Amino acid sequence: MPVVGLVVHECLFALRIVWAPKIKGIEYETIFEDLSNKSPSLLHYNPVHKKVPILIHNGKLIVESLVILEYIDETWKETSLLSEDLYERAMARFWAKFGDDKVVxxxxxxxxxxxGKEKKKAMVEAMKHLQFLEDKLKGKRLFGGERIGFVDLALGWLANFISIFEEVVGLKIVDEDKFPLLSEWMKEFSDSPIIKDNWPPQDKMIAKFHALYDATIAAAAASK
Amino acid sequence: MPVVGLVVHECLFALRIVWAPKIKGIEYETIFEDLSNKSPSLLHYNPVHKKVPILIHNGKLIVESLVILEYIDETWKETSLLSEDLYERAMARFWAKFGDDKVVxxxxxxxxxxxGKEKKKAMVEAMKHLQFLEDKLKGKRLFGGERIGFVDLALGWLANFISIFEEVVGLKIVDEDKFPLLSEWMKEFSDSPIIKDNWPPQDKMIAKFHALYDATIAAAAASK
Structure with a gap:
């Protein structure tokens, strides 16, 4: 029985567990869930969060995408994502968490x-957080050095979603002049063979985020 | 040079990195920081979050308490906190994160x-989350089984802070009838030798949280 992953395309955290098994060459099946119509298997497998992504391996399920990513790395040791160096491992875990908690x-x-004010404050924060990532890339092609590592996969959503956000909201977020290394990394990462072949359809993603953005604006206007 | 940890007593996440090195018998020094007057060394060592806890080992610093906990476990392998079983390791990471993200x-x-409504909704959520922890303890003395493990240390704040919260807000949160296993675990955990000897002074904690609670109530009343 192959390893199975339940994911949705519009989830920022899902693609990392589509990419990781392919990088490692694991026999792997991806099932795309529709969150507006949750399947019985999703509710059965993840009663705590009722959320995807989920990894099913040997009949057991693992949830939380970073936990899954680390499980995949520990179980299939070929093409390791985390360094053997214990300090580097800790740093990779820190930056992956920083991406999920702070940057997102x-x-x-x-x-x-x-x-209003909250928006402005968060925008300033976002720029500060992106600057930390920019600084992390000094002297490196990828966060993992010469090949894709744990942090590259964890931050992969940036390469994937930023251009969608930018199109939907009509603003430049990762500016090439301000963040040259991060912009270069986004190209480098998304052009890598396995990543490129497992990229969700951009037009559908734009349509979904447009609908979400319009609904958010409408809700904000209605509550005024 | 011993391993050094920078922590504050009132931080829910700090005690785990005071307990872990002691459980492992590492030569370890704890520095208590005052967050209202951040030391230059704190600002120097943690420019990203400017937060504690921090672990300093071999002149390098690690931040984020769960990242630190895992670093400690990988670096000093004696009395391991995470199981050797890869699925159990993933589950421990999941429940530790669940504690920090959802229960807290x-x-x-x-x-x-x-x-108001938000309070009521969050209270219902909190009870649901505590029930998940109660269920995890079925057939076990501790989350780690017969001895203190990763999840016990990660959830240690519950054993420590719940009685403080209860005293400050005047409500029972972890009721013995509703959560008998969790109540039993709280006693078991806090009575363990190393935990007991490294417990912050309860009266000072109550005073601090009382002040925080009163300020929160006053701010809420002023904004009405």
Whole structure:
């Protein structure tokens, strides 16, 4: 029985667990869930969060995408994502978490969800967070050095979603002049063979985020 | 040079990195920071978050308490906190994260920070989250089984802070009838030798949280 992953395309955290098994050459099946119509298997497998992504391996399920990513790395040791160096491992875990907790939140709030003062504050935060990532890339092609590592996969959503956000909200977020290394990394990462072949359809993603953005604006206007 | 940890007593996430090195018998020094007057060394060592806890080992610093906990476990392998079983390791990481993301947030919002409908909703969430923890303890003395493990240390704040919260807000949160296993675990955990000897002074903690709670109530009243 192959390893199975349940994911949705519009989830920022899902693609990392589509990419990781392919990088490692694991026999792997991806099932795309529709969150507006949750399948019985999703509710059965993840009663705590009722969320994807989920990895099913040997009949057991693992949830939380970074936990899954680390499980994949520990179980299939070929083409390892985390360094053997213990300090480097800790740093990779830190930056992956920083991406999920800080970068995602500030970009969503700054460019998507909030208005007025809160929006402005979150936008400033987002720029500060992106600057930390820019600094991390000094002297490196990828966060993992010469090949894709744990942090590259964890931040992969940036390469994938930023251009969608930018198109939907009509603003430049990762500016090439301001963030040259991050812009270069986004190209480098998304042009890598396995990543490129497993990229969600951009036009559908834009349509979904447009609908979400319009609904957010309408809800904000209605609550005024 | 011993390993050094920078922590504050009132931080829910700090005690885990005081307990872990002691459980492993590492030569370890704890520095207690005052967050209202951040030391130059804190600002120097953690420019990203400017937050504690921090671990300093071989002149390098690690931040984020769960990242630190895992670093400690990988570096000093004696009395391991995470199981050797890869699925169990993933589960431990999941529940530790669940504690930090879901349980902390719902308890703080439900019993401390929010008012009205939001408060009620968060209280319901908090009870649901505590029930998941109660279920995890079926047939076990501790989350780690017969000895303290990764999840016990990660959830240690519950054993420590719940009685403080309860005293400050005047409500029972972890009721013995509703959560008998969790109540038993809280006693078992806090009575363990190393945990007991490294418990912050309860009266000072109550005074601090009382002040915080009163300020929150006053701010909420002023904004009405």
């Amino acid at each position: 939140t500030s970009i969503f709030q700054g460019f998507f969800l909030k208005e | 947030t719902s308890i703080f919002q439900g019993f401390f920070l929010k008012e």
